[in-house]
Amino acid sequence: MIRSAINKNAGSNIGNTMGGGALLRVNPNWARLPLFDRRGWTKARFGDVVENLNKTERNPAEAGLERFIGLEHLEPGSLHIRAWGSVADGTTFTRRCWPGQVLFGKRRAYQRKVAVAEFDAVVSGDIYVLTPKHNRFLPELLPFVCLSERFFQHAVGTSAGSLSPRTNWSSLAGFEFDLPPLDQQRRIAEILWAVDEVVEKNLKEKDANEALYAAAIQSFLFDKANPGIEIKNLCEINARALSETKTDPKFKFRYIDIGSIIAPKVIGDLQTYQFENAPSRARRCVQEGDLVISMVRPNLRAFARLENLDGDCVASTGFAVVTPRNNGFWNASLSCILFTSIHAAL
Structure with a gap:
């Protein structure tokens, strides 16, 4: 879907044409192409090969x-847009995007929000709309x-x-980055999109399995035909907090x-503090x-299970902290129970 959107948009200023108007055709020797032979690669400045579009549409309706796209609609680490808002419901966004263009979240870049537009829309002012300037750089x-x-490190820095x-x-x-020749660019892009396709397929299977698990x-637990199990028997509320004096x-x-939960069940990068310099909300022991x-x-839906903690961690007092009781299967299943749509509705 994304690749077709890119190819659809490629007919204008980012098309499959090389210098002199010759069509960039499939290289029959791709299988033997030395992808990492960097002798033909050249140093490129991002702004020299990519344009930040500022096209606007004052009356999108x-x-x-x-549709409109806000930062909240971009998933960290995913190039796919699975959510959006309806212009009919009202929006103040005016920045225009077209299918195939790259959307980059400039606010809180550490959240790693990058996606490819698959439809016409207006986007948040905190999103850059990027497209190659010319045919030195393939849109794919x-x-x-x-x-x-490296790009995220630069953006955050x-x-x-x-x-x-x-x-x-x-x-x-x-x-600055090293830009391969066009034939290598196309081959590298083909490999990366093939990997993305496999990842997306696995994610869909994972979502299907989670839906089946939630149904079970x-x-x-909630079917009237079955005896009820109270959540309080599976866990306890952890109210332990750091003492100001001790x-x-x-x-x-x-x-x-709260902002560390960049997506449901996903914890982003954490900052390290000493207690004397920590935010006043940093008190909840976990x-x-x-x-x-x-x-x-x-x-x-800012919730997560704390796993593979590296050293001491402290949570905001804006969280409820739930500690599972040591009772085997339910201990491992508690997060699924609490994070089902049923619990969210409650």
Whole structure:
């Protein structure tokens, strides 16, 4: 779907044409192409080969646009857009995007929000709309450059602001990377999109399995025909907190804030603090296996299970912390029980 959107958009300024108008055709020797023979690669400045579009549509409804895309609609680490808003419900967004263009979230770049537009829309002002400037750089490869670790490190390193750090276009434009010749670009893009296709297939299977699991939980726990099991018998609320007077001011820990949950069940990068310099909300004691559930704006579904903790961690007082009781199967299943759509509705 994404690749067809890219190819559809490629007919304008980012098409499959090489210098002089010759069509970039399939290389019959791809199987023997030395992908990592870098002798033909050239150093490129991002802003020299990529354009940050600022096309606007002041009246998206009158222009026939039905959807808008905000930062909340972009999934961390995924190039696919699975959610959007309806223009009919009202929007203040005016920045225009077309199918095949790359959307990059400039606010809180550490959340790694990059996607490829698959439909016409307007997007948030905190989203850059990117497209190759000319045919030195294939549109099929651009999303993966934006998704690379080095690009994110550059974006985060050039962001300014404390609560909502943002990177700016002039800083992103200065990012330098090695650009392969066009035939290698196309082959590399083919490989990466093939990998993406496999990942997406696995994610769909995972979602199907989770839906089946949730249905089983509903049947076992919430069906009137079955005896009820109370959540309080499976877990306890952890109210332990750091003491203002008894905690060592030099105590060092990683802080789990509400904003650290970048997607349901997904914890992003954590900052390290000493107690004396930590936010006043950094008080909730947590341990391996705990479930943290945001009590602030629950519609955002900021919840996660704490696994593979590296050292001491402290959570925000905006979380409810649930500690499973040591009772085998239910201990492992508690997160699924609490995170089902049934519990969310409650």
